[in-house]
Amino acid sequence: MATGAHHKRVxxxxxxxxxxxxxxxxFGLFLPLVGFETTTNIRNDLILTTRWPLLFxxxxxxxxxxxxxxxxxxxxxxQRALRPVATTPxxxxxxxxxxxxxxxxxVIVYPAIVIAxxxxxxxxxxxxxxxxxVLIYVMLGWGLNIVVGLAxxxxxxxxxxxxxxxxxxxxxxxxxxxxxxxxxxLAGILASFWGILLGFPVLRLRGDYLAIVTLAFGEIIxxxxxxxxxxxxxxxxxxxxxRPTFFGIPFxxxxxxxxxxxxxxFSPIHRTIFLYYVILGLALVTAFVTxxxxxxxxxxxxxxxxxxxxxxxxxxINTTNTKLTAFAMGAMFAGFAGSFFAARQGFISPExxxxxESATILSIVVLGGMGSQIGVAIAAxxxxxxxxxLRDLDFLKDIFGPTFDPTQYRMLLFxxxxxxxxxxxxxxxxxxxxxxxxxxxxxxxxxxLVKEGHx
Amino acid sequence: xxxxxxxxxxxxxxxxIYGLIAIGYTMVFGIIGMVNFAHGDVFMVSAFIALVAFLIxxxxxxxxxxxxxxxxVLIVAMLFTSxxxxxxxxxxxxxxxxSFRLAPLISAIGMSIFLSNFVQVTQGPRNKSIPPMVQGxxxxxxxxxxxxxxxxxxxxxxxxTAILLACFWYLVAKTSLGRAQRxxxxxxxxxxxxxxxxxxxxxxxxxxxxxxxxxxxTLYLMYYGVVSFADGFVPGVKAFTAAVLxxxxxxxxxxxxxxxxxLIETLWSAYFSIxxxxxxxxxxxxxxxxxxxxxxxxxxxxEKV
Numbered sequence: 001m002a003t004g005a006h007h008k009r010v011x012x013x014x015x016x017x018x019x020x021x022x023x024x025x026x027f028g029l030f031l032p033l034v035g036f037e038t039t040t041n042i043r044n045d046l047i048l049t050t051r052w053p054l055l056f057x058x059x060x061x062x063x064x065x066x067x068x069x070x071x072x073x074x075x076x077x078x079q080r081a082l083r084p085v086a087t088t089p090x091x092x093x094x095x096x097x098x099x100x101x102x103x104x105x106x107v108i109v110y111p112a113i114v115i116a117x118x119x120x121x122x123x124x125x126x127x128x129x130x131x132x133x134v135l136i137y138v139m140l141g142w143g144l145n146i147v148v149g150l151a152x153x154x155x156x157x158x159x160x161x162x163x164x165x166x167x168x169x170x171x172x173x174x175x176x177x178x179x180x181x182x183x184x185x186l187a188g189i190l191a192s193f194w195g196i197l198l199g200f201p202v203l204r205l206r207g208d209y210l211a212i213v214t215l216a217f218g219e220i221i222x223x224x225x226x227x228x229x230x231x232x233x234x235x236x237x238x239x240x241x242x243r244p245t246f247f248g249i250p251f252x253x254x255x256x257x258x259x260x261x262x263x264x265x266f267s268p269i270h271r272t273i274f275l276y277y278v279i280l281g282l283a284l285v286t287a288f289v290t291x292x293x294x295x296x297x298x299x300x301x302x303x304x305x306x307x308x309x310x311x312x313x314x315x316x317i318n319t320t321n322t323k324l325t326a327f328a329m330g331a332m333f334a335g336f337a338g339s340f341f342a343a344r345q346g347f348i349s350p351e352x353x354x355x356x357e358s359a360t361i362l363s364i365v366v367l368g369g370m371g372s373q374i375g376v377a378i379a380a381x382x383x384x385x386x387x388x389x390l391r392d393l394d395f396l397k398d399i400f401g402p403t404f405d406p407t408q409y410r411m412l413l414f415x416x417x418x419x420x421x422x423x424x425x426x427x428x429x430x431x432x433x434x435x436x437x438x439x440x441x442x443x444x445x446x447x448x449l450v451k452e453g454h455x
Numbered sequence: 456x457x458x459x460x461x462x463x464x465x466x467x468x469x470x471x472i473y474g475l476i477a478i479g480y481t482m483v484f485g486i487i488g489m490v491n492f493a494h495g496d497v498f499m500v501s502a503f504i505a506l507v508a509f510l511i512x513x514x515x516x517x518x519x520x521x522x523x524x525x526x527x528v529l530i531v532a533m534l535f536t537s538x539x540x541x542x543x544x545x546x547x548x549x550x551x552x553x554s555f556r557l558a559p560l561i562s563a564i565g566m567s568i569f570l571s572n573f574v575q576v577t578q579g580p581r582n583k584s585i586p587p588m589v590q591g592x593x594x595x596x597x598x599x600x601x602x603x604x605x606x607x608x609x610x611x612x613x614x615x616t617a618i619l620l621a622c623f624w625y626l627v628a629k630t631s632l633g634r635a636q637r638x639x640x641x642x643x644x645x646x647x648x649x650x651x652x653x654x655x656x657x658x659x660x661x662x663x664x665x666x667x668x669x670x671x672x673t674l675y676l677m678y679y680g681v682v683s684f685a686d687g688f689v690p691g692v693k694a695f696t697a698a699v700l701x702x703x704x705x706x707x708x709x710x711x712x713x714x715x716x717x718l719i720e721t722l723w724s725a726y727f728s729i730x731x732x733x734x735x736x737x738x739x740x741x742x743x744x745x746x747x748x749x750x751x752x753x754x755x756x757x758e759k760v
Binding site: 025028029031032033034036037038039040045046047048152154156201202205207208209211212213215216217219220223224226227355356359362363366408409411412414415416417418419422423426 | 573
């Protein structure tokens with residue numbers, strides 16, 4: 001161990017005492033639900049089986065973890081606290097400067113890389129399941145970021161607007177046969193209309209009340225979708241939604257299809273790649289609009305509102321209207337994403353729009369750093385892409401047994417990550433904010449210097 | 456009339472369960488000003504603990520007396536749930552005091568997701584149903600061939616709720632612990648200056664909230680005989696609605712709000728549409744917050760700069 005001048009000796013007796021208490025506590029916490037498992041037997045009666053080895057393992061991990069914390073992490077933390085605040089090293093500033101153009105360049109050539117590496121067969125999966133899926137969440141994260149990150153309004157019912165967009169596209173396309181490119185803006189407008197409708201009465205509420213009411217609205221919309229069977233077909237969902245065309249040219253193997261018109265051999269990957277670039281474009285538009293809006297008076301008012309609502313009111317900012325614009329703007333992007341989702345899947349049902357989905361998007365925004373565009377994008381890649389990769393890791397099955405399904409643990413980890421991030425870095429992983437107004441030179445400021453007021 | 460009376464009985468039963476959960480919301484909100492979003496899931500966890508305890512008693516130990524089993528299950532569930540909530544407060548909420556305003560709420564949402572998925576992973580995603588613990592009913596009267604009944608289960612719920620509320624009221628109104636709690640509610644810094652251990656008081660508040668949620672969880676399991684990992688969310692939101700309706704921070708308000716929500720839900724299901732019963736409860740929440748944010752018995756809250 002390093003012996004610095006400020007280095008504190010680890011109190012061994014205390015460390016073991018703490019570890020002992022943690023072990024006991026973990027035993028008490030995990031005994032009922034990890035030590036015992038309720039399963040049904042052949043006659044469908046509920047029976048109890050014991051899992052002592054698992055319980056023992058979990059408790060041991062907790063105790064040893066506490067010991068490790070006392071011996072390794074605590075001294076490290078106390079040493080770090082004593083170190084003078086370091087200025088950002090140049091290599092980090094360098095990476096920060098070039099990261100965004102590099103990332104955009106990478107996502108643009110991503111389909112080509114995947115095809116070059118894996119051939120068209122496997123590329124469909126990587127572009128569709130991985131690329132498009134992640135980009136949808138990046139876009140949703142950026143949309144919610146306007147509401148949560150910029151305006152400081154905690155919206156727990158964001159998925160409702162996503163649902164409005166998806167159902168608008170599905171119903172209008174099936175009933176009136178309208179094209180994707182007409183319905184895309186229309187879905188956005190309808191979603192933002194719902195945002196205004198729901199937002200108007202509730203936006204004068206305090207932050208935590210607002211969160212719960214948006215949650216209630218999200219659930220109400222979902223229950224209505226489930227029960228209004230005549231319109232939405234209830235749980236069964238809407239099937240065979242028209243797929244988007246290449247500006248009028250359908251992606252099929254017929255005479256007038258995309259492949260024939262451009263003289264290519266027909267392959268399902270054409271549509272996938274087209275969809276990939278559509279969602280990439282939509283996501284970039286979201287980011288671009290957000291960045292520009294931050295420099296407009298309304299964007300500045302949003303951020304001022306996040307910092308201190310009372311001060312805003314005393315300065316004559318109409319807080320209700322300002323919040324409403326943020327809410328409507330966020331809802332609009334959710335509507336775009338929703339209509340894209342419906343067009344890509346070809347099938348939607350209320351299952352896709354549960355509270356869990358709202359929670360996933362919210363955790364992406366929270367983990368990425370509320371207000372930080374790059375942070376949200378990285379969080380979406382890590383969380384959504386990470387779970388997609390987890391699905392493929394077969395060697396985990398060898399370790400934990402054949403019934404092990406890593407995706408089960410996805411939300412468990414998301415929830416835990418949200419708690420840990422709030423404790424460890426409440427501003428998110430990327431905690432710098434780019435100032436939109438500056439005197440002489442633009443400098444990124446650490447978000448911990450930014451005060452957050454009532455929201 | 457007889458249908459209405461029957462629904463009244465059902466509604467009060469359901470409302471008692473909501474009321475017990477709502478007290479947890481209202482107490483925690485009163486003392487640290489946060490919406491404990493994970494409280495509904497603590498309730499669900501308590502129902503699972505009660506389920507495990509019940510199965511241990513019946514299948515491993517062979518207890519045949521239902522009254523004894525129910526009593527032991529209640530105590531066990533209260534103890535273990537208190538431990539769970541105490542730990543949650545210690546790990547997820549205490550480090551966030553003094554952080555920005557939405558931090559505890561986001562942490563609580565994370566905790567809520569964690570708890571429900573933890574139960575899903577450890578106990579499986581299926582509904583867990585047990586054979587009815589208590590059977591039998593009193594027929595109060597019969598009119599037009601429609602018997603108005605009060606089942607033994609419902610009577611147990613009423614009695615247990617009433618006894619616990621009396622104990623709880625005594626605790627808050629008459630003991631030094633209750634005084635410390637009310638002092639922390641008014642002004643934490645001042646309470647600390649006059650010698651109240653604020654951290655300990657907050658911990659005990661979470662423990663009491665969890666114990667009452669555990670009672671609700673046990674009664675829920677006994678009443679419906681089925682529980683699943685997702686059962687924390689909707690009752691949690693409804694109990695929060697009850698707390699808001701009664702005026703958040705007000706203890707009698709939480710109980711009355713709970714009973715009102717229970718009545719609204721059962722009457723709505725009986726007379727309008729059972730599919731939209733959750734919509735009714737959620738709409739009450741929105742309407743209350745918009746038009747009567749201080750609730751029926753709460754004080755209007757003034758924002759200080």
